[in-house]
Amino acid sequence: MLTAILIMTGIAIVLGAALGYASIRFKVEGDPLVEKIDAILPQTQCGQCGYPGCKPYAQAISNGEADINQCPPGGEEGIRKLADLLGREFKPLSEEHGTEKPKSVARIDEQVCIGCTLCIQACPVDAILGAAKQMHTVVAPLCTGCELCVAPCPVDCISMVPVAETVENWKWKYPVHELRSVA
Amino acid sequence: MTSYIFIIIGAVLVNNVVFVRILGLCPFMGVSKKLETAVGMGAATTFVLTLACGTSYLIDHYLLEPFDLAFMRTLSFIVVIAAIVQLTELVIQKTSPVLHQVLGIYLPLITTNCAVLGIPLLNVGLRHDLLESLLFGFGSSIGFTMALILFAGIRERLDGADVPTPFRGTAIAMVTAGFMSLAFMGFAGLDRFH
Numbered sequence: 001m002l003t004a005i006l007i008m009t010g011i012a013i014v015l016g017a018a019l020g021y022a023s024i025r026f027k028v029e030g031d032p033l034v035e036k037i038d039a040i041l042p043q044t045q046c047g048q049c050g051y052p053g054c055k056p057y058a059q060a061i062s063n064g065e066a067d068i069n070q071c072p073p074g075g076e077e078g079i080r081k082l083a084d085l086l087g088r089e090f091k092p093l094s095e096e097h098g099t100e101k102p103k104s105v106a107r108i109d110e111q112v113c114i115g116c117t118l119c120i121q122a123c124p125v126d127a128i129l130g131a132a133k134q135m136h137t138v139v140a141p142l143c144t145g146c147e148l149c150v151a152p153c154p155v156d157c158i159s160m161v162p163v164a165e166t167v168e169n170w171k172w173k174y175p176v177h178e179l180r181s182v183a
Numbered sequence: 184m185t186s187y188i189f190i191i192i193g194a195v196l197v198n199n200v201v202f203v204r205i206l207g208l209c210p211f212m213g214v215s216k217k218l219e220t221a222v223g224m225g226a227a228t229t230f231v232l233t234l235a236c237g238t239s240y241l242i243d244h245y246l247l248e249p250f251d252l253a254f255m256r257t258l259s260f261i262v263v264i265a266a267i268v269q270l271t272e273l274v275i276q277k278t279s280p281v282l283h284q285v286l287g288i289y290l291p292l293i294t295t296n297c298a299v300l301g302i303p304l305l306n307v308g309l310r311h312d313l314l315e316s317l318l319f320g321f322g323s324s325i326g327f328t329m330a331l332i333l334f335a336g337i338r339e340r341l342d343g344a345d346v347p348t349p350f351r352g353t354a355i356a357m358v359t360a361g362f363m364s365l366a367f368m369g370f371a372g373l374d375r376f377h
Contacts, residue, residue: 007259015262018270019269019273022274026273
């Protein structure tokens with residue numbers, strides 16, 4: 001009985017020590033901060049921040065290369081959340097990266113579309129369907145409203161339509177009252 | 184030398200872990216929907232099972248038997264296997280992130296694979312020495328991998344097959360597994376490899 005307990009304890013101690021040593025010896029430097037920042041960003045993959053997508057922008061923020069106010073789709077709310085997460089001061093959206101617009105989706109005027117596929121290539125989330133010389137259309141639930149398809153269209157048939165607020169997509173607004181320290 | 188080959192062939196075909204011993208059915212049913220994941224799971228299991236067979240032989244032979252503690256076998260083997268799986272995951276994550284990504288969640292899941300506990304216990308029952316234990320573990324896990332890959336291939340076909348509605352999904356998979364098990368009974372004719 002006693003030997004059994006002693007041997008099991010011995011095995012447990014040896015294995016525990018081995019695992020503890022291995023977890024230090026084989027530690028992988030992950031960066032959980034990038035994941036957290038990426039989770040706040042709106043995932044439009046629009047590139048308005050100057051980086052090729054939301055993840056690279058999150059990486060740049062985490063490395064201190066980029067400021068937190070370069071994401072127009074995320075808007076003021078997004079900057080506020082980033083400021084909270086990183087413990088920085090809130091600052092308004094930087095002018096050079098664009099302005100905040102109401103959330104909208106692209107719409108293709110199907111009468112005008114010539115089927116050139118240029119907008120399909122521009123779409124970062126594959127939300128546009130169509131083939132060469134066939135009419136294209138936007139899959140609205142997938143569209144992130146990044147406007148990247150508007151510029152390449154040779155016949156200007158893509159317009160951004162704001163998403164109307166309905167019972168289904170209505171959300172509580174971010175509180176506008178700022179907490180001030182009472183000194 | 185021939186006895187070692189017999190051990191491997193016997194473990195892969197005659198006494199296939201999944202089809203004949205009916206061990207490790209959870210990953211067999213769970214991760215056989217796609218060929219890629221089946222291969223990943225098979226590779227991870229092969230690695231862990233071979234290692235587990237070796238270490239559990241050492242524990243049994245040098246710790247449990249001298250102190251007459253055979254009743255502690257299951258308990259100590261489980262502890263050792265759990266530790267090995269953790270250790271393997273740490274080492275693979277550091278040395279080969281690509282492999283770690285391929286194996287993904289399947290690596291920690293091996294802890295609960297009953298084949299990984301069953302084969303070391305069978306090793307003790309069959310009175311294998313260290314090399315035989317390692318070979319038996321390796322052969323069994325090759326058999327497991329083969330079963331997983333064969334089954335995944337069939338299930339990928341089943342997805343496109345015209346199966347009657349009540350049988351779709353897991354039901355037809357169970358029926359298929361039963362037939363495959365029956366087919367593997369045919370290898371029992373190679374009885375001398377037993």
